Amino acid sequence: MSTPLLEVNELVAGFQTPDGWLRAVDKVSFTVRRGETLGIVGESGCGKSVTAMSLIDLLPKPAGKVLGGDVHFEGHQLRGMDEKSLHSIRGGEIGVIFQEPMTALNPVMRIGKQMIEGLIRHNPEMTKQEALEESVRLLKRVGIPAPEVRINDYPHQLSGGMRQRVMIAMAISCKPKLLIADEPTTALDVTVQAQILNLLEELQEEYGMAIIMITHDLGVVAETCDDVIVMYGGRVVESAPVDLIFNSPRHAYTKGLLASLPTLSDAPKTALPTIPGQVASLSEFVIGCRYCQRLGKTGVEVKTRPVFGRIAQDHWVENCPECVQ
Numbered sequence: 001m002s003t004p005l006l007e008v009n010e011l012v013a014g015f016q017t018p019d020g021w022l023r024a025v026d027k028v029s030f031t032v033r034r035g036e037t038l039g040i041v042g043e044s045g046c047g048k049s050v051t052a053m054s055l056i057d058l059l060p061k062p063a064g065k066v067l068g069g070d071v072h073f074e075g076h077q078l079r080g081m082d083e084k085s086l087h088s089i090r091g092g093e094i095g096v097i098f099q100e101p102m103t104a105l106n107p108v109m110r111i112g113k114q115m116i117e118g119l120i121r122h123n124p125e126m127t128k129q130e131a132l133e134e135s136v137r138l139l140k141r142v143g144i145p146a147p148e149v150r151i152n153d154y155p156h157q158l159s160g161g162m163r164q165r166v167m168i169a170m171a172i173s174c175k176p177k178l179l180i181a182d183e184p185t186t187a188l189d190v191t192v193q194a195q196i197l198n199l200l201e202e203l204q205e206e207y208g209m210a211i212i213m214i215t216h217d218l219g220v221v222a223e224t225c226d227d228v229i230v231m232y233g234g235r236v237v238e239s240a241p242v243d244l245i246f247n248s249p250r251h252a253y254t255k256g257l258l259a260s261l262p263t264l265s266d267a268p269k270t271a272l273p274t275i276p277g278q279v280a281s282l283s284e285f286v287i288g289c290r291y292c293q294r295l296g297k298t299g300v301e302v303k304t305r306p307v308f309g310r311i312a313q314d315h316w317v318e319n320c321p322e323c324v325q
């Protein structure tokens with residue numbers, strides 16, 4: 001078997017607050033195989049974006065910081081890599097689609113100028129004319145109509161779906177081996193969402209790139225992912241190929257997420273089951289099982305951290321005796 005494209009081992013990341021350093025990501029480990037899609041799923045605030053941004057050192061500075069662990073990309077340790085090398089990997093071999101396109105795009109710069117600058121930064125031998133032609137080609141590839149005209153637009157002149165297409169065009173412009181897509185379709189209506197997911201799938205085949213698909217939507221996971229990690233409270237509670245996550249989930253949290261999905265056999269207007277309780281804040285998290293904490297348990301299960309262990313081939317779970325039965 002070939003080595004994975006990305007190997008993340010016990011990644012820890014957090015933020016400096018008046019209460020000291022708080023861990024938003026607490027020893028997260030996973031691998032991404034070449035050309036495949038790994039889903040990172042979990043409710044809001046469970047640490048999906050912080051995990052993704054930590055990989056390429058993009059946490060907001062100075063408050064955010066990677067505090068521990070290893071990140072190997074193509075065998076190279078990204079942690080501690082000098083900013084210049086990391087910069088060339090970011091936007092080069094690793095492309096990113098950010099959760100909020102309006103914050104990722106410069107609002108006062110025409111999209112063409114932003115694309116041309118990005119292309120020349122990563123391909124210094126490229127002339128401005130070549131970069132312009134390549135930008136038009138990329139915009140056309142991601143389905144922007146009349147790209148030679150729209151390239152002169154400012155981001156606010158584009159619809160949400162079109163902005164997301166521009167973000168994708170920028171992210172794939174250097175033919176990345178890995179694309180990090182942070183909630184790429186959350187802000188879009190369902191029809192546009194399906195178009196964007198199809199586009200990503202086509203581009204994945206064309207470029208042979210791997211994707212980290214971050215989403216809280218299990219429908220998106222089912223449609224796009226090969227493997228899945230389920231996060232809760234800054235930790236991975238379950239990790240498996242997508243069919244096992246859907247057909248043989250082992251952790252109570254994964255089961256809770258799946259139970260809150262609507263099915264066609266539900267009678268109309270049936271209330272969906274919800275996961276009880278609320279996610280604790282970073283400063284309140286227990287050492288032990290955080291899902292037990294959410295359910296209001298106070299015993300030994302919230303006092304010692306359950307071991308994240310393998311229960312079957314490719315199937316890993318945070319082995320809390322209360323949550324895994």
Ligand SMILES: Nc1ncnc2c1ncn2[C@@H]1O[C@H](COP(=O)(O)OP(=O)(O)OP(=O)(O)O)[C@@H](O)[C@H]1O
Nearest residue numbers: 015024043044045046047048049050051060216282
């Ligand atoms: N800049 C920051 N300063 C302090 N805490 C932060 C910062 N960014 C994120 N956090 C905290 O880190 C935790 C994880 O946040 P993260 O953004 O990774 O969640 P997420 O899983 O991506 O959620 P969502 O689905 O809403 O995007 C949360 O508790 C969040 O409040």
Ligand SMILES: [Mg+2]
Nearest residue numbers: 048049050099
């Ligand atoms: Mg997020």
